[in-house]
Amino acid sequence: MKKDELQIDQRELVEAWQRTLPITMNESDSADVIADGADPKALRVHIRTAGHQAYSFDFKVEYVDSREVRVELVDVEKDGRSVDERTDQIQQLIQDYTRHLHECAQALQQLTHA
Template sequence: MSKQDELQMDQQQLVDAWQRTLPEYVNESDRVSVLADEADEQTLRITLDTAGHQMYSFDFKATYVDSREIKVTLIDVEKDGRSVDERTPIIQQLVEDYTRHIHECAQALHVLTNA
């Protein structure tokens, strides 16, 4: 990866932009939390709490591969504060949906990250 292709943005500005933008891509009633990854300034920690009776909480890691592309990794899924099996069809569908929404948000933020 060339130096100019690396993400050249302050991590806190990036977190703020994601915190503002990601809620536009998920269900209105879902709660979104975006934090800086302390160990890697190219990485964000994203927590999505589903609304309604399911009460699932999804933890993702979004790492900028370069200024345009992110790699999204599922870290954990919890229900009522306890880890659950993420291989069930309903959870797999939610993981796919949220991963797609995270990628859509990253594309929307290209104007900032690709500057």
């Protein structure tokens, strides 16, 4: 086992993310965090934008080591249908949410970095 590998139980990690992510995100947006069933070092994050836009974003957040996460966009939907994520507006939202996810991981370093 690498010295800097993630040492925390996935269930604890999910609970910590559920507590912390709303603090790092826009107050009006909402998010769900669940364990990635296929990868014990990864989480699935579903973010819903506030207001009339009705966008939702699915991300995979994978711990590369105890401090660093890799954030991968899985899907973007509007009103429950997949949309083209290459538009400027959606790209901006993806960048914002990716930053929020990294901020959440950073805020949890005292928990994840053994």
